[in-house]
Amino acid sequence: MSWSEITVLVEKAKAGDRAAYGELVVRFQSSVYAMALGRVRDPLEAQELAQDVFVHAMRKLPQLRDPRCFAGWLRRITARMAINRLTRRGPLFGADPELLDAVAAHGRSPDAALEVGEAVEQLKAGLALLKPLDRATLEAFYIRGRSLKQIAREFEVPTGTVKRRLHVARQRLREVLEGIDPGLAERFAGLSGELAAV
Numbered sequence: 001m002s003w004s005e006i007t008v009l010v011e012k013a014k015a016g017d018r019a020a021y022g023e024l025v026v027r028f029q030s031s032v033y034a035m036a037l038g039r040v041r042d043p044l045e046a047q048e049l050a051q052d053v054f055v056h057a058m059r060k061l062p063q064l065r066d067p068r069c070f071a072g073w074l075r076r077i078t079a080r081m082a083i084n085r086l087t088r089r090g091p092l093f094g095a096d097p098e099l100l101d102a103v104a105a106h107g108r109s110p111d112a113a114l115e116v117g118e119a120v121e122q123l124k125a126g127l128a129l130l131k132p133l134d135r136a137t138l139e140a141f142y143i144r145g146r147s148l149k150q151i152a153r154e155f156e157v158p159t160g161t162v163k164r165r166l167h168v169a170r171q172r173l174r175e176v177l178e179g180i181d182p183g184l185a186e187r188f189a190g191l192s193g194e195l196a197a198v
Helices: 002-013 018-040 043-063 066-086 108-127 132-143 148-155 157-181 184-197
Strands: none
Touching: 002 018, 002 043, 018 043, 018 066, 018 108, 043 066, 043 157, 066 132, 108 157, 132 184, 148 157, 157 184
16 A cells, blocks of 8 residues: 555545544554554553554544654554553553662661662652653663663654653652652662662
């Protein structure tokens, strides 16, 4: 199928032709599923995500101004919905639940381990209070150890945007942590390097 045929199908689908939209689903379902699988890393979840993407796209199709942009528009929807799904998994998506707890057991005295363990619990609470994008950015960098380039590819944004998001998310986390415990924000500055090394 040529791109001009796809453009015609998009125009028909925008006008309410469900058969035309069905043809678009058939044409793009494998690429949407592949992208979803690459992000959520679970075949069943990727299938659900792909279905959700097509349902969402069908509802939002009238908002697409240029039918020639359908493929890129669908990729952006898939990326956004994958990030939303991953952030709903909890504070440590894609990682072992005990990952932050491992920081406390990293060769310290019992008192120091207890203090770091408490800070980790408060850090988890602080992360849970952040907006999903802030939380996802901080977790990708500090907990999962992703590089700026990897995060940029994962979120489909320029590296400069990732740097800005990290800076803003750290500021917001610091404010949240100060609300939980005024001294915790300073301890987080030292702890964040240890989290990146875990």
